[in-house]
Amino acid sequence: MVHMEIKVLATADWHLGTFRSPVKDGVNLRTEDTKRCLDELVRVAKEEQPDYSLVSGDVFHVGKLWSDPCCNEIVTATHYIRELAAVSKQVVVMRGTPNHDGAGQFNVLSEMFAGCQNVHIVVTPQVIPFDDVDIAVLPGFDRGVYRAKFPGLSKEDENEVFTQELANIVTGLKAQCREDKKSILMAHYTVPGCNTESGQTMMLTQFEPIITQEALMAAGYDLVALGHIHRPQRILSHNWYYSGAINAMNFNDEGQERGFWIHKMDSGTGVWESEFHKTPYREFITLNFTDT
Numbered sequence: 001m002v003h004m005e006i007k008v009l010a011t012a013d014w015h016l017g018t019f020r021s022p023v024k025d026g027v028n029l030r031t032e033d034t035k036r037c038l039d040e041l042v043r044v045a046k047e048e049q050p051d052y053s054l055v056s057g058d059v060f061h062v063g064k065l066w067s068d069p070c071c072n073e074i075v076t077a078t079h080y081i082r083e084l085a086a087v088s089k090q091v092v093v094m095r096g097t098p099n100h101d102g103a104g105q106f107n108v109l110s111e112m113f114a115g116c117q118n119v120h121i122v123v124t125p126q127v128i129p130f131d132d133v134d135i136a137v138l139p140g141f142d143r144g145v146y147r148a149k150f151p152g153l154s155k156e157d158e159n160e161v162f163t164q165e166l167a168n169i170v171t172g173l174k175a176q177c178r179e180d181k182k183s184i185l186m187a188h189y190t191v192p193g194c195n196t197e198s199g200q201t202m203m204l205t206q207f208e209p210i211i212t213q214e215a216l217m218a219a220g221y222d223l224v225a226l227g228h229i230h231r232p233q234r235i236l237s238h239n240w241y242y243s244g245a246i247n248a249m250n251f252n253d254e255g256q257e258r259g260f261w262i263h264k265m266d267s268g269t270g271v272w273e274s275e276f277h278k279t280p281y282r283e284f285i286t287l288n289f290t291d292t
Contacts, residue, residue: 057096
């Protein structure tokens, strides 16, 4: 009996934008470094020919920009999404946190790819059914939406209530997935137990709504592709993965790996094999900040 393979490229946190960096010949060197990392992503995608390329949020670095920078970043994002679409059966691009992925930017992306049958720009929780998998998509947190749904909460109560709401959505989306298909969750949140950029283990947080381990375990997705935490990692022994940022964001990221995952599953055994691919980012210390 021949088993079919499901191949998933999982990436997140591109943070396209202009960072503090030397500028040479009018070009921001950090921006060019991010493009070089994305070129490596595309190179591997061309070799692997994934069934699904998943971008789990924070495509952009700043959600609201004046026209020229915003246009440049949308052009860059469009280019790399098209490159992935050319070598993937399906591409799913999810909105991350609103302060990074602005509503306007994603409206433009939605229009740009409206006629592209294998690119899905997602801004609301939903399940996208495909031939062999169902992909549940849980974009980044918009407090305004949840405050309208739960008015009058104190700041102390908000995160607890919103965390419970996220748990309900995680399990509710899984309930919409077909029992005879594999299920993948894309989400842009903190999961307690992950290692943060500083290397510390985050168990609980009082600063933002989270997706609890209990909610993920109860839902029982076959694979969870996460964005938001910039350090690439697998959480415990589960098939829950942060792809991490595609490039270093600041000096605190020095010495950390950056890249993306290729997940391969034998549909007969249901066993995942995951390989992390590093991107060739330059550390900040190698950039000459005296250049102009």
